[in-house]
Amino acid sequence: MRVVIMGGTSGIGLATARRLAADGAEVIVTGRDPEKLAAAKEVVTAADQVDGTSEEAVSAFFDRIGTFDHLVLAFSPGAVGLGPVAGVGLADVRAAFDGKFFPYLLAIRWAGVTGSITLISAATARSALAGTVTLAAVNGAIERIVSPLAAELAPVRVNAVSPGAVDTPWWDFLPEEQRQAQFAAAADTVPARRVGRPEDVAAAVRYLVDATYVTGSILPVDGGFTVA
Template sequence: MRVVIMGGTSGIGLATAEKLTAAVAEVIVTGRDAGKLAAVKDRVAAAEQVDGTDEQAVTGFFERTGAFDHLVLAFSPGALGLGPLASLGLADIRGAFDGKLFAYLHALQKAQVTGSVTMVSAATARAAAPGTVTFAAVNGATERIVPPLAAELAPVRVNAVAPGAVDTPWWSFVPEEAREGQFAAMSQDLPIKRVGKPGEVADAIAYLVGAEYVTGTVLPVDGGYTVA
């Protein structure tokens, strides 16, 4: 089994790379940060520096890679676009779309994938948290493209996972002490009473990669956030 994980050098993407590698998959990861790539290159089959927003770089990567079985898209522009809508510049909103939704779409245009595609969305697509309008727009759009893509790309299966609050480096813009307090406050409202771990989302991705009768589905992995 040959798997490409774009955005596979940190957080959920890296946890997925490690899980699938342990399952004896040939895993190729991409990322933008040379330091993170160097740290993971010996833990996967291959690691390439690719900026998902660079159309030429993405096209060249897929031309070199050729056909493969499964694609996992785990791009993240970080906290770009976080905050009340009135305080945001349009450049940040566009950047959030460029860094995730549009990067996903371009990768899907170029990837020679034969088995399945799994995209990482987020629970903000279906929530009502103030300050997350941009995230809701980007992730909502990501989730809405899953069913038509599943029909259009068949027999390639297309699914998504929608994590809630997960303790990953995404939160590094928040100081550690404040982050712990924020996680504790979030946990009070969750049925499972804690934030998630990257490996738990990786478990869901690995399930979708192997679930040969599942397509067109968005799988929440949020500790009950969207039903609380």
């Protein structure tokens, strides 16, 4: 099994790479940070420096590696656009889309994938949290394209995993004490009574890679947040 994980050098992407590599898959990850790429090479087959926002770079990457079985898209621009809508500039909204939604479309357009595509979105797409309008817009757009893509790209399967609060570097914009307080507050609001770990999401991706009769689906991995 040959798998490409774009955005696979940190957080959920890296956890997924570790999980699939441990299961014996040939895993190729992409990223932009040379230090993270070097660290990822210790656990995966290959780690390529690719700017996911550049169509030239993305198309050249996929031309180079040829066909493969499964594509996982785990790009994240971080907390760009987080905050009340009155205080978020349109430049930040565009940056949020440019850092995740549009790179997903680029990858899907050029990838020579034969088995499945799994997109990482987020629970903000289906929640009512003040200050997350931009995040909801980006992740909502990602989740909305899953069904038509599944129809258009069949027999390639297309699904999304939608995490809630997960302890990853995404939260590094907060000081450690504030971060832990945020996690404690989030844990109190979900039935699972804890925030997620990257490994939780990686397990869901692994399921979808193997689930040959599942396509066009959104799989929440949020501790019950969107049903609580």
